[in-house]
Structure formats: structure tokens, C-alpha cells
Amino acid sequence: MNASINGREYTFEPGETILQVARRNDIFIPTLCHFQPLNHKPGTCRVCLAQVTDRHGRTEMVTTCNTPMEEGMRVDTISSHVRRMQRLQVELVFADHDQDCAACARHGDCELQDLAEYVGLSTNRFAPRLPHDRPLDNTMHGMVRDMSKCIRCLRCVEVCRKVQGVAALTVDGTGTGTHIGVGMAPSQNTSACIQCGQCTLVCPTGALAELDENDEVLDFLANPELTTVFAFAPSVRVVMGEEFGLAPGENVEGRIVAALRRLGADIVIDTDFAADVVIMEEGTELLGRIKNGGRLPMFTSCCPGWVNYAEKHCPEVLPYVSTTRSPQAVSSSLVKSYLAEKTGISPRKIRNISIMPCTAKKDEAARSQLYVGSHPDTDVVITVRELARLLRRSGIDLARLEPEPFDNPYMSDSTGAAVIFGTTGGVMEAAVRTVYAVLNHRELPGVSVMPVRGVEGLRESDVDLGKEHGVIKVAVVHGLANARKLVEQAVAGTSPYTFIEVMACPGGCVAGGGTCRIKQDYQPHTGKRQKGLYAIDSHMPRRQSHNNPQVIKLYDEYLGEPNSHKAHELLHTHYTDRSKVQTESISATKKKLTLTDQSA
């Protein structure tokens, strides 16, 4: 079929939108709400305008993202009239948008600013005339929802529903008061939100963002009384480089260590070490459950988004979730006990600063279960995005640094098993490597467990644990929308699996809600980051957690054996039912309705 855009003929397939045809032919039309990766086109921003004349000669202004191209249609995207309307539209978008760009989390990295440039915005006449007083929700530990910056693209609502199946976000209000809300809950912290942060990856502005805690980090660094211990998650090393123009998936572990030293870190250790400890604990827990008839399938517990989901959305599954703490929590707990003892530094003087690809890790650090008295094990968590900002604030260009090794007294040795924790399937693979070895007194042949690698939402595999132990079925699931079914099976007692790894974010931590924001795209580099982790694994001298010499030393000299009493005290946790059914009276509900009709 044929149609013309700006005077040139193009062919198209039935059902293609004007925008699709234009993009296929490298014709640029500015867009804002449209989000191709999720096929999301709510048609709310109304920026992608074009004037079309159909074959009957009828002329109309349309939004190209959701208008099908028709045979014989003539499309104009560049005339002065069209450009003027596109520009006015963007001016109207800005009319009730917070004008304080300098104070925004997206400063210099904002899709709305780009859009203003695309349409040649030169005035901003209406902003002073309209209210900007929409809610600011800073009740969460991980994120901030600042609705004065919301442009109502609804991408966040879509990702929360479709990818995560969490559906915490709602659209509230009318007119200029319209914003993203949290349903019947009084605040986002008490809502169904699990703080996975996937919404922050798709938000085109700074309306949804991580809670920036860099000043707390700087305060710790500036205090000579304190010993700062920095640790960063497996995935951080293959994500961080992108913030400084390096290739996605490039391992910048050594450069991050160097950068943290430049900042003034006292001790830099590797969260990988704690990941190896997690495998020792979780693997032992699994074998114990199998042997003693405990609750199976056992679900992993590393991912705080998933733990929040289980507690808030399906508390029935909590007895099935491993009690082993996450690597971050294990690391922080051991720093203030084991490392403190070994180095003679008072735990009161230690500040654990954790660098994570994740907003929910900030929330995890605030869990009362992970406090000793009134002191948190993890003092502050910053995301990859915050670290990048912190380095820029300190004038450090990661790309120009020479790699440096970790401080390696007790908690920095790593294995290939630990580093793959950063990808979906990685925890499972690491666990299988160790569980096999524990049961069979020899290493798993071939090391890798290929069937659990990949990108499908649900992957499963039969794992032969050796002849007298037989075959167990394991599953790996990521993106919480995919997890729900496995949860229901487990609770109903029909699960075919023995062990299930869940990571809330699609792709795992490498695609966490605290990783780099990439404009107009969703998870484009997840595959490269995963490859980066597997490449590190394959080159590691040791690839099984139980072979980590510092882990062996930890058990020999401090914990005894996995799941020992001391290990339980320091490295395990418990969960609480935080599900809430909000109810409301019918009369109060009616009062909330925005129905403008006056009743007779």
C-alpha cells in the first residue's frame, strides 16, 4: 500500500501507524508519551502531530502514534502550521510542569527538555497561570514521587501493571491536578508498591526517581571519626561504565574501586563475597528442607522487590521463601561483626555504604529485621545513578581512572558463582554448583548450568544432584508478572519445583530499577550486561562459592558451619505479612467521585 509523507511516496503494511511508517523511513516526528518497547501509546501528550489528507480530500490534524496509515494518505509533518501546533503542544505540556529544572533529578538527562529542543520551544507563556501543586510523596525509603513533574505519559502505570503485575500505580485527579497516585492507600510506602523502581526507568522526567542519599554518603566521608565501608553489587560493575560513556557490559570493577578511593572511602569490599556466603547458607537451607521435609519449593530471598511483593501481595508464600538474608544484608551484617572483630574497629564507628542497581535495596536496608538495636546494618544505599551523580559532583570521571584492586583483608574474594548473582538465573546456577558439590563431594561437571540462563520469563530445568539424591526440578522467573503463577502453584501444593529463583526486575539486577536510565528505551542493554557477567564468571579462577578462600576462612574462624546458630543470628531473617485490604464506605467513595453533573 502507498502513501506519501512530506511529498515523498512510501509503502506500508495494513495496520501500520503513521509514526511507524515515518520511523521506518527515518522521518523524525517528536514524541513523548509513546513508548515503543512496551507498545505503549496512550495518546496523552498529543505531540506527534501531523496533518493528513485522506484520499477523499479530507484534511485533519492527527496524532501519528495511534493513527493508522491509509492508502493514498498524504501526511505533512514539517509545514509551518504543523510545527506551530507541535510547538504549542509542548508549551502546553510545560504549562503545568515544575519549571525548576536545575533542582531536578533528571537535570540534563530529561526527555521533556529534549522535546522542547525538537520543537524549537522559545517561550513558556502559560506556566505562571496554572497551578503546579500536585503531591510529592517521599514516604518511601527507595523512591520519590514528585507529581509536579509528571507529564501523564502513563508509562509507569503500564510497566507496573504489565511487566511487574504489581499495579500499585493509579491515575488520580482531574485537569491540571491529574497525577499518578497509589490507589486507596494513604501513601506509596504503605501501598502495593514494592519499590522495584522499574517505573523510574521509563519515566521521561524526574517525576519518579530514586531517593537521592548522596549527601548522607558525603557526610559520612567527611566525618573523620567514622570508618566508611563501601561494597557494590555484582551487577554494578557491568552497568556503571555506561554512565561514563563506556560500553554496556564492560567490567569496570577496578575503576569503581579506584573512584571510591578518590571519594575517600576507607575500605572497599565486594558484595560478591557476601553472595558466596548466601549460597552457602541458602544451599544448606535448601538441603535441610529437602532432608527434613520442610516447605518446598523454596524461593530465593536475595531480591528485595520480590520479598516486598511476597509480603504485600501474597503473604501465603512467605513460609516458602528462604530465610537467608540478601548479599547486601549479609555483607553489612558481617562488616559490623566479623570485619569489626578482625580489624578491631568498633561497629558503632563503621558506616556501611552499599552501591546497588536497585531502589528496593534502599527499602531493604530500612527493614527493622536488619537492624541491631537502633542501628541499621546497612547505613545507606545508593543506586548506580546516584553513584554516577556522586562521582560527577566530586569531579571524578570513571572512564579516565586506572583500575585498582579491592581492599582485601577479609571480605573481598569473589567467585564466578557470586558475580552471576547479578543476572536472572545466576543465583540458581550458583546454588546448583555448590549444592551438587556438597552432596557429591566433587564439582559439578562442566560448571555451567546452561538451561537456567537466558531471557525467557520462566525457565526450568531438571538438575541431577547425583545418584542417591536424584533429580530435582528448578525454575527461574523474573519480572513479577511471571512469578505470580509459580507462587499460586506453591501455595496450592501443586508446584513441580523444588527450588525457585525469583528476581523482580526483568533480566535480574543488571536491569534493576537503580540502573542507568536510557531515554525512550527499556532494557536495551540487559543482554550485554548479562554477557558481561558470564564473561567475568568464565574467567574467574574459582567459580563455586564454597571454593572462596575467604568464605572458608569465615566459617572456619567465625561462623562454624553454614546454618549454625551464629550464622542464623547474623545471616538469616524473617518476614511479615504486610498485605492490606483497603476498605472504604460507599458514601466516602461517592464523595471522592469527580462527577461534574449536578444532580437534579
Added chain:
Amino acid sequence: MPQLIYGVWDNVVYDNRGSAVPTAPEDLPLDLFDQFNEGNPTEIFLSNRGFLVFSRTASLVWALWKHHQRLAAESCGKCSPCRAGSPILAQELEKACRGELVHWEEVRDITEQMHETSLCGVGRTGTTPLLDALSHFPDELRPFPFHGDAGFYSVTTSPCIEACPSHVNVPRYIDYLQDGHNDLAAGVVLNHYPLAGSCGRVCVRYCEKACRRSQVDAPVDIKNLKRFAADETIVPGILKPEPCPTTKNKRVAVIGAGPVGVTCAYQLLETGYPVDIYEAHDKAGGMVRYGIPFYRLPKNVLMQENELVKDMGGMFFFNQKLGRDFNIDDLFRRGYKAVFIATGCPLGGYLGMEGEDTSIPEYENGIEFLEKVHDALEAGVTPELDGDVVVVGGGNVAMDCCRSAVRMTKGKVHLVYRRTESDAPADREEIVEAGREGVEFHFLSGQDRLVVENGKITGLQCVKMQQTEPDESGRRGVKPIPGSEFVIPCDYVIAAIGQKSDPSMLTEADGIALDRKKCIIVDEYQATSRPGVFAGGDGTTGPRTKGPSVLIHGMAQGSIGAQAIASYLEYDRPPFLARERISQLIRQAGLFGDDPVCGQEKKPRVRLNELTPAERDHNFKEVELGMSQEEAWQEAKRCMRCYRILSVVTRSPIPGFKA
């Protein structure tokens, strides 16, 4: 007859300000505009099609300001042009009224932007009058000193809202669903009647017939969206009723706890009146309870929705039958100041044919049959029939009977109807499902004689019918084909050919005028001939009566009745039903044209799960399984929000409305 002074309608300019030969839009009955509020002439009318000014002294700019205030309040705030544009226009028009400096070019740019690029009907069509005025009558946009004695009424409506007798704001609740507020979606429906989940299952869906989405692919599944909202909130108790504060001291009696009476009671309770409900049966629900089979409406849903009224403070008196246990005078003697009669048509009819013997237990009328089936199921027994069944009739009761019978017998079930399938008044879906469940249809077949041997039915003799030539109204009658008699062997015959009111309920002494079918005669306000007595639903006849057994019509009458009773008790006069008057105007003046839908992407209607015919065998489990949350979001996205804002300026204030 109002005189059009100037205006723009469907892009045609009418300017009679100086012309000797006045012009006006053809086919637009201008006199209807004055009937909106009799005695209070309409001076300006604004709508999606343009504006009309009927007065030389009325201020167009004031009307536009009020209209745009309304538009700004209506803006859902999702699309940029309407969200930001609508309050700016309202601000600028207010300035214009006050004589302050207005940047008219800016106003024009924004108006055009909203008109041409808004997401939905609010911004697109709400701006038509202003755009027309700016283009053709800029000199009329003069400052206007507000003197406060004009009337203003504005309504936001759409084809689906207008099609619904209760005027439920369909796009609003669909939007709430899409926005993640199942509670508020249910609240929109609960604004009108308590039976949200029940109506969401059995409604005849006038709204879907009016849905403009049919021009693109298929109408939005409005009924199931409503059901979803109710099932997610009312059924699991997320929305809870609470006692309504009693603010009035005049007590009202409602007779009949069917959907009409319950809706009337619900509205009165909300207004603050104490309400008692008298019901002949031992439970609430009326015909919806025992007339609609379980497989269409599980009775826990209905009972829970009826309970809302109890929880709000309504008192039910069961086993109290009008005409047997009390009469109308008794009620007034007991201190009630108003009465609403909603006793329906509880009696079924027989066929009145040769050999008919209504004492044969296997010969039943549809209503009795359904009630018996209902009672058995409620007692936990799945009733059974032994043999073949013939159901006679073509309405929904007939379908309910034969679809129930299919579930009860291992034998055959036949449906006999004297007209064609397309003449049958039953819902299409009901006929289709009956067919899928194995009912054998005999259309154009008239019942002729009951074949009885030894006091037992052995068959129904029928005669083939043929269609006659269309009469003046275009309807084709039927007549028997002589000699075409045939017998359908059977063991049961169920006559499902209509219902009637119970003549024992009202006597002449009650002083209420009835028509010759013993139906209560009511007026536009559901008032009967006796002061203080109102009536609605089946068993009444009046301007709102639109055929029997249409739940949504009945509930609308219950609601109007409540408004009329409140007005009677408060002011001793009928209410001014502005909303109804606007609907009348829209309907009679044909204000909603068939404007075509262009440029929409196709989004197929979500296909919902239901029990297969095999799964329905010998049980009364609900056939339609409703929507999942994901399906509801997907389906809700199909709504195009065809909102239209209509505003009326009258010479004097409109009763009950502030300008």
C-alpha cells in the same frame, strides 16, 4: 416559538441580527429549546454542534465562560491540550466578562489546538461553540457585567449515557477502571442504584448499542466492565455500606423489594428519609431473584446488593402482601407520608388454547416454573424434569425457561414461537446460548392444542405460521398455514408468553387509577392519581414505561420516583428534572448526529471465558465468567470517551441550580 437571533450550527452561520428574512437550521425544532424549563425561555444553547442565541440581550461571552468553566472541570487531565488549555480558556473568558484585556489570538490558538488535537470529546467538541464564535461573531464577545439573574445548566453526556435510562456515566466508570480505581468505578454506578453487579450481568445494554466504537470494530463491553467493578469491590466487601444519617422526619413506605423498589428506597435513604420496604415474598429481589436463573445471576450477588439497603437503614418487612396484609390507607394510617408501589407483574399467563387444563401439574406458566426452580436451587436441590419439554414464547422469560429446562432433563427441550427468530423480543445472546445448549427452535409455529392422554401431557399440537405482508407500520404479522398442524411429543409444556400484574393488590378503594390491564397509571414523575402515592416498574404504565422486565428502565423509574417523592414531601410539587429535560431535548431534537469515527486503530473487543455447553450440563453454575483485571484494563482502553458538553442559558434562574 423562539426566534434565532444568531448562531452557528454544523458549521453554518445564521445571522438574523439585521436581516428581514430570519434563517435557522433546517430540521432543528427550535420550539423544543423553550420546553427545557417551561416559562423560562432558553436564551443561549451551546453544544458540540455549535451555538444558538435566541435573545438580543443575552451575553454570549458569559455563556461561553460558564461553558468553559464546566469544560475545565470536566477535563480528565490526561491529554496536554485539554489539561492546560481548558483552564486557560476559562480564565481568559472570565477576564473577557469583566472587561479585562484578553489576548484573543492566544485564545484562538488554544481553542483550535484543543478542538483539533484533544484526546477525547471533551476538548474536541466542547470547544466548538467558542471556536465558532471567534470565527464568526468576534464582535459579540463583549464584556458583560454579570447581573446574576440568568439561569445556567450544563451537562456532560455521551451517546452511551443518553442511551441508558438511568444516565449512568459510562465513560467515567470505564476511565476509573483504566486508571486503577475499581472502587470509584463501582461508586459511579452506585450513585444510581445498588444492583451494580446484578445489572452488570443481566442488563440489556442500550449503552452498547449506542457505542460509537461499533463504527471501528465492536462496542465496548460495558456490561462486563460494570460487573467487574462490582465484583471486585462490592462482592468482596471492599466497598462497605454504612447507615445513612436520617435528616428528614417524613417516613416513606416502598411496596415491593424488587429492583425498582430497592432502588427507590436506596435513593430516598441517601437523601435522608426513613424508608420501610414491604415485600410479599420472604426475601428481597423480586423478579430478578426468582425470575432470572442462577446460571445468569448467582443469587449471592443480588442478595448482597439488596443488603446494602438494609445496612443503610432501610427496614424490610417480608411476607407482607399488598391487598392481603395491608392496603394503601393502612400505610398512611401507620404514619407514612408517601408510598412507592413497585409490585411488578408477578403473574404468568397461560396460552388459552384448546384442551388447556391448568390443573395438570406438567402444564405450567413460565413465572411459576422459574420460581419453583429458583426455590429448589436455593434450598440446595438441583431440580429435575423427566422427559421432553416444550416452552412457548419468544421473550427472555421463554429463554430462561428453556435454558433452565435443558439443565433439568435428559430429554429434549423445544421452543415454540409464532413469529420469526428476528421478531423474538429476547436478547440475541440468550437465543444463541439456548441453541448452543441444545434447545430445538420452532419459529413461525403457533401452539394449537395441548395433547393430553389419561390426564398426562403427551404432546403439543402446533401449526405452522406464515408472515403476512407488512402493515402500515412496516411490521409483518403472521397467520396460520391451514393444514400444517404437527405435534411435538412432550411431557411438559411451559407457557412463557408474558406477565401481568396481580389484580388482587389494588382495589378501587385504594383510589389509584389503573388502565384496563390493571396497570397503575403514572405521569412523568412516576406519580399516580392519588396524592402521595408513586409507582414504578412493571405493572405501571406511563411515559417512562418501555416494555416489561427491562431492569435498567425499572431502576431509572425507581430513581425518578425517589426524586419525585422527596420533592413532594419537601415542597409539595413535582421536581424539576433538568437532567431528564436535557435528555428529552437531545432525543427529540436529534442533537447527537451520527458523526463518523475516523482514524481509530482497531482494538478487538476482549473475548471472555464462559462455561462450554458441556460444562453447563445439569447444573446452574454461572455461565459467563466475567473479566480478569488484565482484561478489564484492556477492554477499558477501547472507550473513546465520546463526551459532549451541552449548556443552556435561560432568562431566569433554573430551579435547583446556581448559575
